[in-house]
Amino acid sequence: MTSSLIRGRPRRRAPSLLSARLLHTVLGGLAGVVWLVLPGVTTDSAAPVPPVPATTAPASGAATPPGPVPSPVPGPASVPSAEGTSTADLALPLVVLVAALVLGGYGYLRRTRRVRTRTTPGGTAAVATAPPPQAETDERARALLVAADDWVRVGREELDFAGARLGATAVEPFARAVREAAAELSAACRMRRRHDEGPPGDREARRHLLAGIVGRCEEAGRRLDADAAAFDRLRGLDPGSAPGVVDALVVAETRFRALAGHTGRVAERLARLGGRYGGTVTEPVTGYVEQAKDRLVFTTFRLNEARQAADRGERDRAARHLRSAEGGIAQAAAFLDGVERLAADLESAERLLPATLTGAEAEIAGTRGTARENAEAARGDGAEPPVTARGHRFVRPGGSGARPAQPLLPADTLLARADVADAVLAAVRTAATAGPFDPVDALRRVTVAVLPLAAGRAGAVPAAASLVAAHSVADADTFVGTHRGAVGHEARTLLSEAARSLADDPLAADAAAVRARELAERDVRGYGNPLTGESGHESGLAGAVLGGVLLPPPDGSGPDGVGPPPSFGGPRTFRRRAPEPL
Incomplete structure (x- = not known):
């Protein structure tokens, strides 16, 4: 066909x-x-015979006068000679x-x-242009995935500030635009995963996937670009007028003061977590309080600049500094929320661990009983049990609703897995009674060992798996969002996959989120110091660039080596707060 x-x-x-x-x-x-x-072919090669002048013949015997006989002089209309043709x-x-x-x-x-x-597509006379090289399309797809993720994150961030002042109903059309852009981004990330995991030799399929990624990301950008001007008008930050900048400054200053007072309490809570659960438990949020303070220092400068510009009537300049301050406030809040979320998840995991251990024991016992019952029934009624090529009898572990239905497993393999799960439970109990331990990691170990065997006998095991996966996804999302100036497409794509599979397969979501965090940390280590000199660090500029609060200048230069703050929008409007060139 x-x-x-x-x-x-x-x-x-x-x-x-x-x-x-x-x-x-x-x-x-x-x-x-x-x-x-x-003319040269048709011209006669013989010399023309000159015409004889009409003269009276001499009489017989008359002498011919001496001297040469004069030749006829050719006129203007004479015939051309045999040596060539004329210029005409x-x-x-x-x-x-x-x-x-x-x-x-x-x-x-x-x-x-x-x-x-x-x-023009189609038609007998249409000629398709040659597609760009696959390496070029791949590079463009990578860049657009990063850019589209930034567009969606910044859109949500600015919507939060607009909704705080104007209400959720007023910003709903723009929230819908962000959701639609996020759906396009999610589809692009799924396509990227298929591209990366697909057969390397299927070049045509990979080329189509790359083209689809580019198209999805561009559509997300177009959707946000279409509403950027209307969103500025709603906030009162449209160029030239910006009447709402003063009201928006009040909201930003209120949040700033609340975060500044909350930072000290979060630092104390983080210290208590380390003493209660051990120092390794707080490693994922190490430095979060310090980075929150760094963003608040940056925000202090920007709020002052915005207030002074508003007082002078420089509305565009005030709006630009306001957006920078909003970005700093949002990231400072994300850092502090990350610490508080860790504390809440540790406490929830500690409360859930006893019930999870009890439920895991019930699952293991039920799995062993099912395997033995099937083996006895097969021996007792003479029915032929399902076998593999190696002769193993099969049983199917039941579905718990937390994972897809598993394939049939040999009974001896199933019993061996139950023994391994028993050993994991024993190790977790020992760690929990020996001293400070990580309850989230304990739940992770139990669910990884038991959930593939679960038959829904105890709901505590799926609940524990969901808690662990949600914790990992939120932790990775905070790190990527607060370091987005350095994080590449791999971590973002894997994080999107983790969020998508959170409800259906918490074990896979947890593994993907943990790996996404590792890839993001690798990107940050490779990014290095975005600014040189002490001034950039004292004013918080370096952290703002690393976090994507300020964009890099498009031409590699700019005031203080940084570009404008990002704003709600896509590729055409994301940088619209850039100052006018001098």
Whole structure:
């Protein structure tokens, strides 16, 4: 059967049309050459006989007068000589030859230009342009995934500030635009995962996936670009007027003061967590309080600049500094929320651990009982049990609702897994009674060992798996969001996959989120110091660039080596707060 991709391709007739153009050019040239040489071919090579003048014949016997006989002098209309042709005979063929060459060359160039620029799909005369190299498309897809993730994150961030002042109803149309853009981004991330995990040799399928990623990300950007101007008008931050900048400053300053007072309490809580659960438990949030303070220092400078610009009536400048301050406030809040979420998840995991251990024991005992019952029933009634090529009897572990249905497993393999799960439970009990331990990690170990065997006998095990996965996804999302200036497409794609599978497969979501955090940390280590000099660190500029609160300048230069703050929008409007060039 002919592939639909092949059937849908237009027939290419560009080579035949180009050949016809070239044939016309050659024929025109030959005609000119024939015309050029035709006078020489048709001219008689014999010398013309001069006309005899009409004179009276001499009388018989009369003497001929001495001297040469004068030859006739040719006039203007005389016949050309045998040595060549006249200039008039050469001029017309040369003109025709040049005209034919010019017309043929013009036709060829015109046709070539049409072939290169034509974009009309279908039709017998349509000519498809050659696709860009796959490496180039791959690089563009990577960059667009990072950019689209930033567009969505910044859109949510600015919507939060707008909703605090204007209400959720007023910002709902723009929240819908962000949700639609996020859906396009999620689809692009799934396509990227299929591209990265697919067969390396299937170049055509990979090329189509890359094209789909680019298209999805561009559609997300177009959706946000379409609403950017209306969103500025809603906030009162549209260029030239910006009447709402003063009211927006009040909201930002209120949040700033609340965060500044809350930072000390979060630092104390983090110290208590380390003493209660051990120092390794707080490693994921190490430095979060310090980074929150760094963002607040940056915000202090920007709020002052915004207030002064507003007082001077420089509304555009005030809006630019306001957006920088909002970004700093949002990231400082994310750091502090990350510490508080860790504390809450540790306490919840500690409360849930006893019930999870009890439920895990019930699952293990039930799995062993099911395997033995099936083996006894097969021996007792003479029925032929399902076997593999190696002769193992099969049983199917029940579905708990937290994982997809598992394939049939040999009974001896299932019993071996139950023994391993028993050993894990024993190790977790020992750690929990020996001293400070990580209850979230304890739940992770239990669920990884027991959940594949679960038959829904105890709901505590799926609940523990969901808690662990949600904790890992939120932790990775905080790190990526607060370091987005350095994090690449791999961590973002894997994080999107983790969030998508959170409800259906918590074990897979947890593993993907943990790996996404590792990849993001690798990117940050490779990014290095975004700014050199002490001034950038004292004012919080370096942290703001690392966090994506300030964009890098497009030309590599700018005031303080940084660019404008990002704003709600896509590729055309994301940088609209950039100052006017001097």
